[in-house]
Amino acid sequence: xxxxxxFLIGLEDLKNMRVVKATLENEVKDVNERxxxxxxxxxxYMENSELESIKIAxxxxxxxxxxxxYSIENPIVFEEWMKEHGEMDNVxxxxxxxxHGYYKEKLDNNEELPPGIKTFVKxxxxxxx
Numbered sequence: 366x367x368x369x370x371x372f373l374i375g376l377e378d379l380k381n382m383r384v385v386k387a388t389l390e391n392e393v394k395d396v397n398e399r400x401x402x403x404x405x406x407x408x409x410y411m412e413n414s415e416l417e418s419i420k421i422a423x424x425x426x427x428x429x430x431x432x433x434x435y436s437i438e439n440p441i442v443f444e445e446w447m448k449e450h451g452e453m454d455n456v457x458x459x460x461x462x463x464x465h466g467y468y469k470e471k472l473d474n475n476e477e478l479p480p481g482i483k484t485f486v487k488x489x490x491x492x493x494x
Contacts, residue, residue, distance in 0.1 A: 408488050425494040433472045435484045443481030450479070 418428035
């Protein structure tokens with residue numbers, strides 16, 4: 366059980382930790398923005414050079430990767446389609462990750478997706494030492 370002195374010390378520590386946390390979160394945000402810009406430039410270079418992968422001493426094997434992704438662009442159209450095709454109960458009965466896996470599998474197999482879903486290809490660069 367805290368006494369008054371420990372309570373005040375705890376409040377001061379909490380206040381200081383929140384300041385530190387906010388500072389670190391801002392630093393992470395800045396790093397993520399710089400990484401995003403650099404990744405875009407590196408992917409563009411690899412594509413323009415027609416490189417799928419390259420092994421570089423001191424860095425490792427650098428490969429351009431692509432993965433199919435989807436997002437629900439129009440929730441109303443998507444939900445209406447789900448109801449009309451009897452899939453709404455299935456979606457509500459399972460965990461969100463299973464629903465994601467279900468549509469990811471359809472996407473990977475080039476099967477038709479319900480209306481309201483937007484598909485795209487996400488590119489990245491993997492680096493293996």
